[in-house]
Amino acid sequence: MNLSIDAARLSAELEALGAISEAPSPIVTRVVFSEADVLARTYFKTLCRDAGLDVREDAVGNTFARWHGESPELAAVATGSHIDAIPNAGRFDGTVGVLGGLEAIRALQRGGARPTRSIDLIAFTSEEPTRFGIGCLGSRMMAGVLDPSVGASLRGKDGLSLNEARAAAGFSAPLDAVRMDHGHYAAFVELHIEQGPLLEQRGIPLGVVSAIAAPAGLRLTVEGEGGHAGAVLMPSRHDAFLAAAEIALALENAAKSSGAIDTVATTGVCEVFPGAVNSIPSRVKLEIDVRDIVEARRDAVLGALDETCAEVSARRGVCVRKEVINADAPAECATQVTSALERAAVKHQLEFMRMVSRAYHDSLFMSRIAPTGMLFIPCRGGVSHRPDEYAAPEAIAQGSLVLAETLLELANWV
Amino acid sequence: MNLSIDAARLSAELEALGAISEAPSPIVTRVVFSEADVLARTYFKTLCRDAGLDVREDAVGNTFARWHGESPELAAVATGSHIDAIPNAGRFDGTVGVLGGLEAIRALQRGGARPTRSIDLIAFTSEEPTRFGIGCLGSRMMAGVLDPSVGASLRGKDGLSLNEARAAAGFSAPLDAVRMDHGHYAAFVELHIEQGPLLEQRGIPLGVVSAIAAPAGLRLTVEGEGGHAGAVLMPSRHDAFLAAAEIALALENAAKSSGAIDTVATTGVCEVFPGAVNSIPSRVKLEIDVRDIVEARRDAVLGALDETCAEVSARRGVCVRKEVINADAPAECATQVTSALERAAVKHQLEFMRMVSRAYHDSLFMSRIAPTGMLFIPCRGGVSHRPDEYAAPEAIAQGSLVLAETLLELANWV
Numbered sequence: 001m002n003l004s005i006d007a008a009r010l011s012a013e014l015e016a017l018g019a020i021s022e023a024p025s026p027i028v029t030r031v032v033f034s035e036a037d038v039l040a041r042t043y044f045k046t047l048c049r050d051a052g053l054d055v056r057e058d059a060v061g062n063t064f065a066r067w068h069g070e071s072p073e074l075a076a077v078a079t080g081s082h083i084d085a086i087p088n089a090g091r092f093d094g095t096v097g098v099l100g101g102l103e104a105i106r107a108l109q110r111g112g113a114r115p116t117r118s119i120d121l122i123a124f125t126s127e128e129p130t131r132f133g134i135g136c137l138g139s140r141m142m143a144g145v146l147d148p149s150v151g152a153s154l155r156g157k158d159g160l161s162l163n164e165a166r167a168a169a170g171f172s173a174p175l176d177a178v179r180m181d182h183g184h185y186a187a188f189v190e191l192h193i194e195q196g197p198l199l200e201q202r203g204i205p206l207g208v209v210s211a212i213a214a215p216a217g218l219r220l221t222v223e224g225e226g227g228h229a230g231a232v233l234m235p236s237r238h239d240a241f242l243a244a245a246e247i248a249l250a251l252e253n254a255a256k257s258s259g260a261i262d263t264v265a266t267t268g269v270c271e272v273f274p275g276a277v278n279s280i281p282s283r284v285k286l287e288i289d290v291r292d293i294v295e296a297r298r299d300a301v302l303g304a305l306d307e308t309c310a311e312v313s314a315r316r317g318v319c320v321r322k323e324v325i326n327a328d329a330p331a332e333c334a335t336q337v338t339s340a341l342e343r344a345a346v347k348h349q350l351e352f353m354r355m356v357s358r359a360y361h362d363s364l365f366m367s368r369i370a371p372t373g374m375l376f377i378p379c380r381g382g383v384s385h386r387p388d389e390y391a392a393p394e395a396i397a398q399g400s401l402v403l404a405e406t407l408l409e410l411a412n413w414v
Numbered sequence: 415m416n417l418s419i420d421a422a423r424l425s426a427e428l429e430a431l432g433a434i435s436e437a438p439s440p441i442v443t444r445v446v447f448s449e450a451d452v453l454a455r456t457y458f459k460t461l462c463r464d465a466g467l468d469v470r471e472d473a474v475g476n477t478f479a480r481w482h483g484e485s486p487e488l489a490a491v492a493t494g495s496h497i498d499a500i501p502n503a504g505r506f507d508g509t510v511g512v513l514g515g516l517e518a519i520r521a522l523q524r525g526g527a528r529p530t531r532s533i534d535l536i537a538f539t540s541e542e543p544t545r546f547g548i549g550c551l552g553s554r555m556m557a558g559v560l561d562p563s564v565g566a567s568l569r570g571k572d573g574l575s576l577n578e579a580r581a582a583a584g585f586s587a588p589l590d591a592v593r594m595d596h597g598h599y600a601a602f603v604e605l606h607i608e609q610g611p612l613l614e615q616r617g618i619p620l621g622v623v624s625a626i627a628a629p630a631g632l633r634l635t636v637e638g639e640g641g642h643a644g645a646v647l648m649p650s651r652h653d654a655f656l657a658a659a660e661i662a663l664a665l666e667n668a669a670k671s672s673g674a675i676d677t678v679a680t681t682g683v684c685e686v687f688p689g690a691v692n693s694i695p696s697r698v699k700l701e702i703d704v705r706d707i708v709e710a711r712r713d714a715v716l717g718a719l720d721e722t723c724a725e726v727s728a729r730r731g732v733c734v735r736k737e738v739i740n741a742d743a744p745a746e747c748a749t750q751v752t753s754a755l756e757r758a759a760v761k762h763q764l765e766f767m768r769m770v771s772r773a774y775h776d777s778l779f780m781s782r783i784a785p786t787g788m789l790f791i792p793c794r795g796g797v798s799h800r801p802d803e804y805a806a807p808e809a810i811a812q813g814s815l816v817l818a819e820t821l822l823e824l825a826n827w828v
Contacts, residue, residue, distance in 0.1 A: 088640075088688035088696075130690050195645040213644060217691055226502070228798040229680035229703045230627060230773035231609040234670045241681055242666055245659035252656055256648045266643035267655055268691045270684055274502035276544050277631055277682045277701035277739075279799045282502075287691040289643045325691075359644035384642040385693045 001111045003404050007397035010103045018091030027387045030085040032126035033169040040083050051106050059173040061125040062138040067105050069118040075186040077410040080122030086130050090389025097191040098123050104404035115411035124362045131156040134325050139362035141178040143369050148175035185370040187337050187410040190363045191403045193391050197382030205398050206352035207376030208341045214295045214330035215360045218288040224318040226282030238317040241272050241281035246312050254304035265290045293356050331364045337373030344405035415525045417818050421811035424517045432505030441801045444499040446540035447583040454497050465520050473587040475539040476552040481519050483532040489600040491824040494536030500544050504803025511605040512537050518818035529825035538776045545570040548739050553776035555592040557783050562589035599784040601751050601824045604777045605817045607805050611796030619812050620766035621790030622755045628709045628744035629774045632702040638732040640696030652731040655686050655695035660726050668718035679704045707770045745778045751787030758819035
């Protein structure tokens with residue numbers, strides 16, 4: 001079959017989706033269930049319907065666009081990613097897998113393919129943890145890793161619960177129905193930008209992912225003692241921000257001295273209360289992300305963090321509360337899917353390398369319920385989660401092409 | 415003359431004013447030109463008019479309530495303080511000087527006093543720097559220390575300039591008219607809670623302030639490099655938050671090692687951008703407050719801060735920009751006013767101590783244009799800028815009584 005990707009159309013659609021943002025171009029801010037997110041969903045569903053796909057949504061807002069196969073009684077295969085974006089992000093994270101997946105299906109349609117199994121294109125809800133503090137909300141609930149009642153009561157900064165926020169966006173069915181059994185899909189494969197520098201550095205167009213790193217997310221609340229910045233003398237202070245500063249620096253040190261380059265730790269959120277120039281900080285909220293492809297090494301950093309918190313609390317007379325938001329296990333990709341990806345790359349004479357994903361993805365959770373694989377394409381400078389995030393149209397087209405070829409093979413398994 | 419303070423009424427009025435807040439009781443949040451601030455102004459003006467005072471407002475919202483003297487052609491004497499409050503503050507900072515000043519005037523009226531000079535009760539606009547980053551906006555402009563055109567274009571977090579914000583609150587006359595000449599007032603005296611522990615610790619009801627500490631306010635912007643928290647390896651990072659954490663800790667150390675207990679330094683604001691758990695901080699804004707009663711010692715801390723910023727910038731590959739928001743000189747109180755305060759205390763058999771003010775006050779700027787004095791009363795635990803800030807009704811009444819006696823003496827100078 002002659003498969004061809006319409007790179008120009010795909011780029012134009014990515015551009016149009018990128019313009020649906022809470023911030024001016026080129027900044028993409030599209031927090032789940034925001035006005036921009038709802039508009040982006042509408043745009044995506046319109047494109048899917050134009051391609052003749054059958055669109056449905058589940059209770060948490062995961063969107064499924066199905067291309068019916070010749071044997072609709074068989075389990076479908078699926079591809080997809082996410083369209084939500086953290087504040088001040090770029091146009092390619094997630095969206096390449098969603099719109100690239102759509103173009104892969106259109107390429108198969110144009111080539112006259114009649115796959116045996118149906119193919120679902122999925123836009124997962126809230127892969128980013130921005131609003132509710134926990135990533136991969138949609139795929140996590142599909143995999144049954146997040147209890148629906150716990151999920152329903154997650155609360156964002158604006159005070160709304162997930163249940164309230166999804167209802168406002170038009171999703172009010174019970175969350176219990178989101179969960180899917182193992183076997184619901186015959187396979188899942190996700191196309192994504194690498195979000196790291198390796199493919200670009202080596203001049204290789206494709207990365208076939210063998211494993212996805214194990215992320216952990218923590219929230220620390222440091223309670224000290226406020227007071228007037230002019231009046232409370234230095235020895236009498238219990239400054240929550242200075243304690244938090246020490247904790248963040250010790251965390252950096254623990255990650256750097258783990259013995260492996262793959263260990264990363266980030267304090268991405270620091271909110272100071274009351275936050276006035278002439279008031280000693282009485283409370284600080286930190287949000288921390290620790291990852292490694294080896295779970296034990298990641299957990300050693302978490303252990304070092306606990307020791308630091310205890311030491312700083314005692315010395316500064318503050319109190320540190322820890323909540324573990326998530327501490328997921330790493331995922332292995334399924335060899336039947338990665339082999340299919342590799343065969344497709346070879347067929348189209350595209351070089352690939354095997355690699356691990358340090359970022360997490362919806363694939364981390366889809367791997368719990370289906371044989372799963374991921375395909376990476378290069379992004380400029382390895383940059384992601386920034387407005388200057390960039391993937392070249394030809395790179396995206398190559399990814400979409402290999403995805404199309406792979407979906408066809410997977411959908412014809414019997 | 416028999417002067418008596420209605421302590422119960424004064425406490426009730428402080429309570430009523432405290433309830434006008436953007437946050438639930440007992441938290442007082444009353445940022446300048448907010449709805450709560452405008453309501454509080456209305457409440458204050460109503461009380462003043464009920465007391466027969468003549469109310470006027472200037473272009474920046476300073477409110478003047480005049481009790482006309484027998485010789486209205488002479489320069490008036492003035493008292494007052496502020497009614498704005500930082501986020502999460504208490505009921506007594508500033509308000510004791512405003513409502514305590516009003517009760518002092520009412521006590522003089524009840525006692526049948528007929529002062530020679532008029533007495534102005536002033537509620538100064540934005541003593542707190544919360545909204546526009548610079549404290550004592552009202553008194554600063556009255557003293558001509560802040561250029562009206564610079565003041566007009568100060569911009570708050572919400573993006574509104576001072577000019578836009580004051581217009582929305584009903585103040586749209588040109589700012590040039592705010593400035594007062596030296597000699598406009600014959601004297602100024604401010605009643606205030608100590609915001610420190612000394613009076614309470616020593617069991618002394620009154621503090622007569624001899625000097626007001628020299629505050630400096632800085633804004634630092636740390637620019638690093640953002641990126642995905644999973645993908646950018648630790649050695650490749652230029653994390654703006656970690657650089658900011660080092661700067662804040664070094665500042666603490668510089669203040670602690672100044673050689674004097676009076677040196678205090680506070681990083682009260684830390685805003686992290688983009689502020690997502692899975693994104694490396696690319697930019698951080700810090701707001702810093704450094705004070706000392708000795709200007710040179712304060713400036714030595716500022717010098718050490720500059721060195722730290724340079725060292726951290728070079729080592730971490732970040733860029734630190736510094737803006738000096740204010741670096742005011744300390745103020746000496748005028749002996750003719752402090753002597754009058756001391757005579758009044760003696761007359762009412764109230765013990766007093768002489769002390770310095772580490773917090774700054776509108777008196778810092780009023781001292782530029784009038785002989786100025788300050789009277790402190792104890793507050794529980796030295797606590798201020800917190801919801802549990804507390805001054806006892808009898809302590810407030812004693813302060814108001816001595817203020818009344820002092821105002822009468824000052825107003826009868828000829």
